[in-house]
Amino acid sequence: MRIVVIVLLFLCCGSALPALAEPVEIRENGCKECHRFSSHDKEFYKGPDLFFAGNKFYKNWLTKFLQSPMVIREVNVFSGSNVLREESKAIDSHVALKEDESERVTNFLMTLRLPNLELGKVDEEPLSKGERARAKVLFERTFGCISCHRALNLVGKVRGGVSGPSLINSGERLKPDWVFNWLKKPQQFMHEGRMPVYDLNEETTVLITKYILNIRKNP
Numbered sequence: 391m392r393i394v395v396i397v398l399l400f401l402c403c404g405s406a407l408p409a410l411a412e413p414v415e416i417r418e419n420g421c422k423e424c425h426r427f428s429s430h431d432k433e434f435y436k437g438p439d440l441f442f443a444g445n446k447f448y449k450n451w452l453t454k455f456l457q458s459p460m461v462i463r464e465v466n467v468f469s470g471s472n473v474l475r476e477e478s479k480a481i482d483s484h485v486a487l488k489e490d491e492s493e494r495v496t497n498f499l500m501t502l503r504l505p506n507l508e509l510g511k512v513d514e515e516p517l518s519k520g521e522r523a524r525a526k527v528l529f530e531r532t533f534g535c536i537s538c539h540r541a542l543n544l545v546g547k548v549r550g551g552v553s554g555p556s557l558i559n560s561g562e563r564l565k566p567d568w569v570f571n572w573l574k575k576p577q578q579f580m581h582e583g584r585m586p587v588y589d590l591n592e593e594t595t596v597l598i599t600k601y602i603l604n605i606r607k608n609p
């Protein structure tokens with residue numbers, strides 16, 4: 391009888407159970423040697439922070455990335471201040487996991503979240519032509535985002551700088567809520583970010599978020 395109750399409790403209240411255990415693949419592949427998994431960790435790592443992976447990435451994208459990683463940052467990532475060290479070259483190889491491993495690791499990474507993000511600010515409404523034009527000026531001229539980020543020009547040609555992550559097809563990768571928070575209050579994520587902190591109001595932040603997530607390369 392007791393067993394039945396425990397099983398029932400487990401089935402119905404699974405979500406109330408303690409956080410998903412960390413899969414062995416994380417240790418076996420040295421993920422923590424290159425990525426920060428906790429916001430309390432103040433050291434500098436080679437790879438981007440993952441302690442808010444559940445806020446940042448779409449699950450499908452993450453599962454695929456871990457099986458066949460692609461380059462997002464042509465200049466390697468250093469979250470520290472020693473940014474442009476000689477050896478900061480593009481990664482040409484990232485650990486690749488098998489399908490089942492990738493699913494386990496993804497499920498775990500998706501549980502890594504920050505508590506106090508502002509949610510639901512970016513609605514689904516596409517930008518109007520006028521808004522797009524305004525966002526483009528902000529992105530390219532006013533704030534010069536393009537000098538550090540890969541994007542596309544009007545005819546779909548790749549342009550832009552490489553010191554930040556590429557924003558091409560970022561709509562498949564990044565969740566709108568996360569991008570909004572990243573732009574509005576980057577201090578929540580980084581102790582020493584390498585991107586300028588802009589004092590954007592909410593409306594502009596939504597506009598730019600939608601603009602970025604729409605930088606789409608036709609297959």
Ligand code: HEC
Binds near residue numbers: 436440464
């Ligand atoms: C030798 C260092 C190293 C190891 C080990 C490593 N990574 Fe990475 N990882 C990187 C670097 C550098 C990047 C940035 C690549 C890019 O942007 O092109 C990256 C990118 C990523 C990204 C995309 C992050 C983003 O913000 O775009 C994820 C997710 C990721 N790694 C997860 C993992 C997991 C999970 C493991 C272990 C299975 C792992 N990494 C092991 C260095 C490493």
Ligand code: HEC
Binds near residue numbers: 533535537572583
């Ligand atoms: C001086 C260079 C620079 C400028 C200008 C800049 N960024 Fe960035 N941006 C970066 C770097 C570097 C990162 C990676 C931060 C990190 O992980 O340390 C980044 C990260 C991002 C990310 C997160 C992408 C990801 O996959 O992690 C977004 C979104 C973004 N920037 C958008 C913008 C927008 C919008 C603007 C203009 C309002 C802008 N950036 C201006 C350098 C820049």
